Amino acid sequence: MLEVERLEKSFGGVRAVDGFSFHVDKGETLGIIGPNGAGKTTVFNLITRFYTPDGGRMRFMGKSITHLPPYRLARLGIARTFQNLRLFKDLTVLENITSAHLTGHSYSPFAGIFRTRRHLRIEREARDNAMMLLDFLGLGGKEQAPAGSLPYGEQRRLEIARALAIRPRLLLIDEPGAGMNPREIQDLVATLREVKARFDLTIVMIEHQMGLVMNISDRILVMDFGEKIMEGTPSEVRKDRRVIEAYLGEEPV
Amino acid sequence: MEQASYIISQVINGLQLGAVYALIALGYTMVYGILRLINFAHGDIFMLGAFFAYFLISRFGTPIYLVFFATMAMCALAGYLMEKIAYKPLRNAPKISLLITAVGVSLFLEYFCSLKAIFTPDYIGFPRPFEVSAWNISLGGIDFSFTNVQVIIFAITFFTLALLYLLVYRTKQGTAMRAVSHDQEAAALMGINIDHTVSLTFMVGAALAGVGGILYGIAYPQINVFMGIMPGIKSFIAAVLGGIGIIHGAVIGGLIVGVSEVVVSAFLSSTYRDGVIFVILLIVLLVKPSGLFGKRIDKV
């Protein structure tokens, strides 16, 4: 589904991503772990083209995507969330989602001005779809609240809902569990599973919370200093000495 | 040969104007470096400098070297007050609110000073502190001339830049300025007093603009309360051209803008001189938005 080859990016002197390659198959859930500053988020920013790679190639569903701008990648079906949450804070919860839906469902400005049937139909679909997603992620009843006013955990879920609203095939999630307590993490695991099954998704997830990432991933990739240091199933990774040293600390989790 | 001498004299004239722009551009670049604020009213400090000098010379007959010190001090005070009164309360506000405030400060200074009771809305003649004389030089068969005004402008600009360099790179305060400009939070953690450093930056920038104002008055002896607008904008563009936040960039940018402006006036038409600057800005922003000496940074 997604193939990344020898991706490179440096900032000033720092080689944030250094010849990093990986692939994800359709329907798979790939976890990426690694210590702070390993370059994980940078990989996401390179895939979604918020950063321009210094080198390397990327293909998505057989098509080269190395030179496509971010919005085109989104329309091809690559959705993402952000480590530091990037909701449209001043827009309502509902608008955060309808906006994403409407990028893929177009009507002309003319139709918007004269409120044609098509315009009304598409707007109604956007609304219905948004309500469905909000219910699905447990945000029903909050449609009219400004997104910025939600508690942190709900903002995280709203961001996932927004990403789903573009009907992606591939979902890149950056630390969905950050700042959540174990109970919330459990809910999140359940939600992500459901989401995956229901929307027929492939997921790449960066996560520090071992409980979450080990639980949900089919395969895990460990990064350090911009490079892949190992790759394997959750149980293999858990046992690997290098991983324990580089990342998991003294005690195996 | 004729043509060559003409070009050379125009370039010298351009450098003279460029030196003044460089002095103004430094204030823009330093303040931007430290606060990420385009201090729109900076051009008006330049105007104040010219007017202070005018009053010192024509009303009080102050000797010229004293005029420089006194004007620099008064401009520094103006810069200090401007920051404390108008910008400090908005330190954490959105960028645009700050810029709009700066536009407000600029308009206020211009129209307040244009009142009859303050300065005047009319053009007034700037007194010549000395007689103008010119030298003719022949180099490799090319004749050209330059004036003592130009020599003085270059000398004073150079001297001022040397002082600035010492301040920024050889003193504790200068180190603090560079630290705050590099990373405000880290600087604060290291115990640098941000407020003092910001004030100092404004004062130094304003003093430099004050010098620019005097030199401008000497070189183009007509002054007016609105005289700061265009040089202000052009100097800001010079700072962008050199790479905003970069001190030597502002100097080189100022010289380039000054020379382009004079050369365009001489060879095309003086009515296009203001237009050229925008074209320069567009080209910079299109080709290398970080300026000649700036590094490119990605941001998310």
Add this chain to the structure above:
Amino acid sequence: MRFFLDSRKLILLAAGIYIVLKLLFSSGIVSEYIQQITIYVFIVVLAATGLNVIYGYTGQFSLGHAAFYGIGAYTSAYLVKTLGLNSVFALPATLLAGGIMAGLIACIIGIPILRLRDDFLGIATLGFGILVRVFFDNSDRISETLGGSRGFTGIAKLTNLEITFVVTVFLLIVTRNIISSRYGLFWRCIKDDETASASIGIDTTRMKLMAFSYGCFLAGVAGALYAHLYTFLHPSNFDFLKSIDFLIIVILGGMGNIAGTIYAGLLWVGFIEGLRIALPSNILDLRWVFIPLLLIVLMMWRPYGLMSKKKGDG
């Protein structure tokens, strides 16, 4: 049609206002001068709404809005004069031409400069404003008719209450509808967070260009109305201060608030013209001492804009 159906309340309200104004105008109670200013209020509101689309809704800061207002004014005046279209019936066409010219130039200039943000965009638009001013000042070299720095004289007076009213109300409804369509939603997304907008598939470059061109189109139409109201144009009518005028109206009325822009436009023109009547001309200069102070106070009082509830530190 749904366009009128959905807007029937607004249209009724507008018709009511029109009838009142028309009665006042024809009864002879209000002077010619006041009539002219009343029409001018509509023009200013239209142009300021354009800036509100660009800045208030889409977050693209502009300090050169008056340039587009000027482009519309010169375009329409030039067409009417050279083609001899001295008829009210040809006016809609030249208004449209003025608007399209402004929108087109905005589109061309927008491609490079809309990559910039915030303050740098402000300076770039300011620079463009200066460029346009230089052009108007030298316009007599291209065509004697344009008048250069002497000003463009002898423009047919075609703007009347009816046409101004119909055009403004129509375009305000169009604007409201665009704002509530997906395009307006995308504009607001971009204002809120450009990166996130791109991540959900909004073509931010195109949407910003669209907002900018449309906002400048409104300014162009407004400028064309202005040209045929006052019959004389001078480059200084379209300079930086004029851009500040529009900016103040947008800030006063609340960013991203069309109704606010209407009230603020009315208030602002009333205030400025009131001062002109009330104050002797030698004190009139004081206006531009107080206006910037007002701007500064506004910014300190509500740095996030008038409509925002956030205050102070953030």
